[in-house]
Amino acid sequence: MADFEIPETHEFPVIPTVMEGVMSHSAPFLAKEQFQAPLGFPGNGELIEGWKETFLEKLGEMLGKYRSLQVFMDICVKCGACTDKCHYFLGTGDAKNMPVARQDLLRKVYRRYFTFAGKHFPKLVGAVDLTEEIIDEMYSYYHQCSECRRCSVFCPYGIDTAEVTMAARDILAHVGKGQKYSNEIIGKVHKIGNNLGLPEPALADTLEGLEEEVEEDTGVKVRYPLDEKGADILLVTPSADFFAEPHVDGLIGYGKVFHAAGVSWTVSSKASEAANFGLFIGNYENMREISLRIREAAKELGVKRIIFGECGHAWRVAYSFLNTLAGPWDFLDPNYPVPQHILDFTSDCLDRGILNIDKSENDWMTLTFHDSCNVARASRIGSYPGSQFEIPRKVIKAVCNNFHDMAPETIHDSTFCCGGGGGLLTDDLIELRIKGALPRMEALKNVIEDKGVTHMAAICAICKSQFTKVLPYYGMTMDQIVSVHQLVSSAIILEGQGDEDEAEADTEEAA
Amino acid sequence: MTALSILYVVLFYAAIAVLIGGITNKVLQYKRVPAPLKIPVTPAPMTKGGVAWRLTMEIVLFNSLFRSSKWTWIFGWIFHVALLLAFFRHLRYVVSPDSFLWPIVSLQVVQSFGKYAGFAMVVGLIGLLGRRIFVDRVRYISSPSDYLMLLLIIGIAVSGLMMNYVVRTDIVQLKAFIMGLFLFDWQNLPSDFILLVHLTLVLILSFVFPISKLLHAPGLFFAPTRNQVDNPREVRHLSPWGAELEAKDGRNA
Ligand code: HEM
Ligand code: SF4
Numbered sequence: 001m002a003d004f005e006i007p008e009t010h011e012f013p014v015i016p017t018v019m020e021g022v023m024s025h026s027a028p029f030l031a032k033e034q035f036q037a038p039l040g041f042p043g044n045g046e047l048i049e050g051w052k053e054t055f056l057e058k059l060g061e062m063l064g065k066y067r068s069l070q071v072f073m074d075i076c077v078k079c080g081a082c083t084d085k086c087h088y089f090l091g092t093g094d095a096k097n098m099p100v101a102r103q104d105l106l107r108k109v110y111r112r113y114f115t116f117a118g119k120h121f122p123k124l125v126g127a128v129d130l131t132e133e134i135i136d137e138m139y140s141y142y143h144q145c146s147e148c149r150r151c152s153v154f155c156p157y158g159i160d161t162a163e164v165t166m167a168a169r170d171i172l173a174h175v176g177k178g179q180k181y182s183n184e185i186i187g188k189v190h191k192i193g194n195n196l197g198l199p200e201p202a203l204a205d206t207l208e209g210l211e212e213e214v215e216e217d218t219g220v221k222v223r224y225p226l227d228e229k230g231a232d233i234l235l236v237t238p239s240a241d242f243f244a245e246p247h248v249d250g251l252i253g254y255g256k257v258f259h260a261a262g263v264s265w266t267v268s269s270k271a272s273e274a275a276n277f278g279l280f281i282g283n284y285e286n287m288r289e290i291s292l293r294i295r296e297a298a299k300e301l302g303v304k305r306i307i308f309g310e311c312g313h314a315w316r317v318a319y320s321f322l323n324t325l326a327g328p329w330d331f332l333d334p335n336y337p338v339p340q341h342i343l344d345f346t347s348d349c350l351d352r353g354i355l356n357i358d359k360s361e362n363d364w365m366t367l368t369f370h371d372s373c374n375v376a377r378a379s380r381i382g383s384y385p386g387s388q389f390e391i392p393r394k395v396i397k398a399v400c401n402n403f404h405d406m407a408p409e410t411i412h413d414s415t416f417c418c419g420g421g422g423g424l425l426t427d428d429l430i431e432l433r434i435k436g437a438l439p440r441m442e443a444l445k446n447v448i449e450d451k452g453v454t455h456m457a458a459i460c461a462i463c464k465s466q467f468t469k470v471l472p473y474y475g476m477t478m479d480q481i482v483s484v485h486q487l488v489s490s491a492i493i494l495e496g497q498g499d500e501d502e503a504e505a506d507t508e509e510a511a
Numbered sequence: 512m513t514a515l516s517i518l519y520v521v522l523f524y525a526a527i528a529v530l531i532g533g534i535t536n537k538v539l540q541y542k543r544v545p546a547p548l549k550i551p552v553t554p555a556p557m558t559k560g561g562v563a564w565r566l567t568m569e570i571v572l573f574n575s576l577f578r579s580s581k582w583t584w585i586f587g588w589i590f591h592v593a594l595l596l597a598f599f600r601h602l603r604y605v606v607s608p609d610s611f612l613w614p615i616v617s618l619q620v621v622q623s624f625g626k627y628a629g630f631a632m633v634v635g636l637i638g639l640l641g642r643r644i645f646v647d648r649v650r651y652i653s654s655p656s657d658y659l660m661l662l663l664i665i666g667i668a669v670s671g672l673m674m675n676y677v678v679r680t681d682i683v684q685l686k687a688f689i690m691g692l693f694l695f696d697w698q699n700l701p702s703d704f705i706l707l708v709h710l711t712l713v714l715i716l717s718f719v720f721p722i723s724k725l726l727h728a729p730g731l732f733f734a735p736t737r738n739q740v741d742n743p744r745e746v747r748h749l750s751p752w753g754a755e756l757e758a759k760d761g762r763n764a
């Protein structure tokens with residue numbers, strides 16, 4: 001299957017012995033000019049002329065623009081608390097995949113050029129000159145971080161390696177070392193409106209197809225509208241929801257919930273993408289540009305609310321940054337959070353008892369839930385801290401009878417990344433993705449064996465795609481990963497759906 | 512005055528200037544650099560009071576460290592508590608008996624806790640040093656300065672303990688020297704070897720504080736991942752340079 005070894009899973013996590021350079025060969029394809037230029041980056045996949053000066057200038061600029069970077073560069077005490085917290089270290093054993101070692105790649109250059117100790121006593125404090133080898137090493141290891149923030153949870157000062165990774169990637173892009181995968185996708189969003197490059201007609205076609213499919217299945221005409229002016233809700237969802245399995249089953253679910261709740265909604269062809277890879281490459285301007293499409297779409301369509309579909313990093317950008325980047329949202333209905341998470345909406349519908357649920361539809365499965373890092377550690381879903389853990393579980397339990405959590409040290413804010421987040425969901429990094437999935441696979445296998453779990457639900461497009469790909473390498477099957485709204489979709493009984501008895505029960509309840 | 516005393520007077524003033532000037536400079540820098548985005552690590556408090564509580568727990572109990580590594584936590588926490596106790600005990604050298612603080616500083620608990628804190632400090636530091644030497648992951652991330660910092664503080668603690676238990680120094684004269692620094696009425700420093708070692712190491716610690724990882728003490732308060740309130744949807748957060756971008760293209764209007 002692959003020319004490297006798939007890591008072994010264990011009943012209890014094993015902290016590997018530190019090894020040097022075992023993953024130094026791993027690096028994603030570089031962006032050529034055609035993918036650099038549209039984003040405002042120079043070069044053709046090689047270091048530009050005067051790269052050294054540009055690098056240091058850019059680093060200086062970032063230190064002056066991001067307090068996180070400036071503070072984090074200074075205050076790490078090398079206590080080592082974070083060293084065994086990264087799934088990429090646990091999966092590969094490569095020393096430079098320990099979060100603090102990853103930060104040190106930039107920190108040793110920072111020290112050399114920006115601190116007294118590093119300028120005068122470089123050996124003493126581990127400061128080094130900026131060379132091409134250092135740049136290559138950075139390119140490799142800053143693309144072995146999924147920006148998942150697990151290390152930050154465990155650091156006594158909250159040092160977030162993700163912040164360092166983002167800054168480093170932005171600096172690298174500015175000296176000609178941009179990443180092809182992310183940059184190409186961002187280019188498509190700027191040009192066409194979504195990561196997949198699906199133009200408006202294709203989107204219209206897909207949504208129409210969904211309407212037919214749902215009508216065939218249920219006998220109910222559920223709408224999946226596109227660019228409908230005057231709709232109340234703008235749904236912004238990752239473009240994988242439009243066609244990939246299991247994502248699309250989630251989209252079908254959102255539509256059914258909206259239908260049952262009796263609200264009007266629409267997808268926008270302009271903002272037909274929730275994902276915002278500007279986050280991954282650490283570039284504020286690109287992230288803002290992508291966010292502004294949503295503002296424009298909301299204004300053009302005249303919606304009152306914005307709801308985001310299931311996606312982890314997209315929700316981070318939406319929840320934490322959308323107000324900053326594309327706000328203020330004073331033209332929307334102030335009675336609803338802007339933006340709102342689809343699970344918050346569905347959970348509220350369940351509370352109000354307006355969804356007719358038949359849990360037994362999901363009885364053939366036993367579920368567990370994978371907390372996506374960006375939802376768990378970088379945002380919130382409901383009205384109180386920690387609701388990002390409780391609401392998805394509450395919804396799953398409301399539509400399924402069988403649910404078991406994975407081990408406590410692998411869920412909630414200790415959750416392990418799927419291994420494919422942060423702009424690493426590309427085939428040129430498949431070895432890293434498989435190895436980085438180890439801690440999650442281990443925890444999943446344990447609940448499969450101990451509790452008879454059959455499926456894992458997730459609320460992130462990247463997690464779903466990543467698991468679809470890596471589950472088979474660990475002896476499981478790709479259909480064991482499901483969308484939360486796919487579960488909702490199977491259990492929900494729409495008015496007028498199914499046999500006569502049920503239809504009667506529906507009318508009684510409604511009356 | 513002896514030449515030695517003059518040298519130490521000069522060094523002490525320089526150390527105080529570097530320590531206060533250096534830390535102030537760094538703190539002002541941390542304040543000046545904006546945090547352009549909301550990045551608290553969640554679940555995060557939704558109020559300022561909640562953030563104050565979160566930081567207090569981190570400072571008093573090392574909450575996050577407790578979650579991540581019990582050994583580092585126990586050694587690190589012992590060391591820092593001992594450092595604090597030792598600090599209180601040292602106040603008697605700088606507080607005059609007429610001061611309103613004296614009754615507190617001279618309390619038996621402060622003094623005797625402070626005395627035993629020295630041993631606890633050494634235990635904590637040796638534990639941390641052991642971890643650095645024997646745990647392969649921590650060894651990998653350590654630079655010479657990381658070992659030296661521990662050795663430096665161990666040196667301070669051990670020389671301090673020696674003055675307490677082995678060769679006592681002239682405390683009265685020492686206090687006169689220190690009070691003299693404050694009153695600009697310089698006095699001689701006792702020239703005991705151990706005392707000089709102790710003071711020299713403390714001077715070094717003060718000089719390196721603002722240019723080393725010891726900045727974690729003030730820096731902790733400035734980590735946006737811990738000091739931000741979780742309210743990005745309710746309150747619009749915008750940095751000065753973010754606002755400039757907006758003003759330029761007017762697309763947020
Ligand atoms: C606000 C006050 C402070 C807080 C909350 C704090 C907290 C911490 C924490 C959580 C660690 C990591 C765990 C460990 O290795 O012990 C640490 C390490 C350290 N702290 Fe502090 N600290 C403070 C003040 C100081 C001061 C004033 C010093 C000056 C001597 C100091 C010296 C050290 C040293 C040397 C280490 C590294 C220990 C090692 O090498 O393993 N700390 N501190
Ligand atoms: S836990 Fe934080 S302070 Fe400790 S080594 Fe890691 S990044 Fe540095």
Ligand code: SF4
Nearest residue numbers: 086145146148149151
């Ligand atoms: S952010 Fe996640 S992937 Fe990156 S170093 Fe930290 S734990 Fe590893």
